[in-house]
Amino acid sequence: DIQMTQSPSTLSASVGDRVTITCRASQSISSWLAWYQQKPGKAPKLLIYKASNLERGVPSRFSGSGSGTEFTLTISSLQPDDFATYYCQQYNSYSVTFGGGTKVEIK
């Protein structure tokens, strides 16, 4: 199984801050990585696919980068609507694994 390790698990930040979340894969997954945002009581929402492609309708302050085993999600200027939990997800040979999540809290 491919393991996905997200860090940090919790992040405290202020509106306007630049935020970076890291996801590491236990083996290379090329660029087969997606990022999701989840708010309490809601289903996850796709933000980024194939490591760096912004999903339609997602604000451009979100960006993704990386390949192989190390990936990052960056929010360039944190907005009030961005306080949520973020998950990375790998997909390799039709096997899927999610990271443990990063909760972005108000500082």
Added chain:
Amino acid sequence: QITLKESGPTLVKPTQALTLTCTFSGFSLSTSGEGVGWIRQPPGKALEWLALIFWDDDKRYSPSLQSRLTVTKDTSKNQVVLRMTNMDPVDTATYYCAHRRRSSGTTLDYWGQGTLVTVSS
């Protein structure tokens, strides 16, 4: 417009089997490349992938749960069914189904609202 909705029991007794149905619209599982996944989330915990089924009836399962899972599709009804045997209180979770975007690995671009299943005697 793609929509998905999960349905099934909200309460299951330990050792019983769980059967959940995902009813979808806006795509057909008879179309090449299409797929539907199942994911669950215990209260306060992370997402966990369970299974995938594809247009060609190919199926993939989480290695840790494979022995307990069966996923099937009914193309004529636009439904996917997940069956999980030998339920335990640790299987208490919100269960989601999601659409797998074609030609993008297994990106899950549309999700159902989820259904909370409690395992308790």
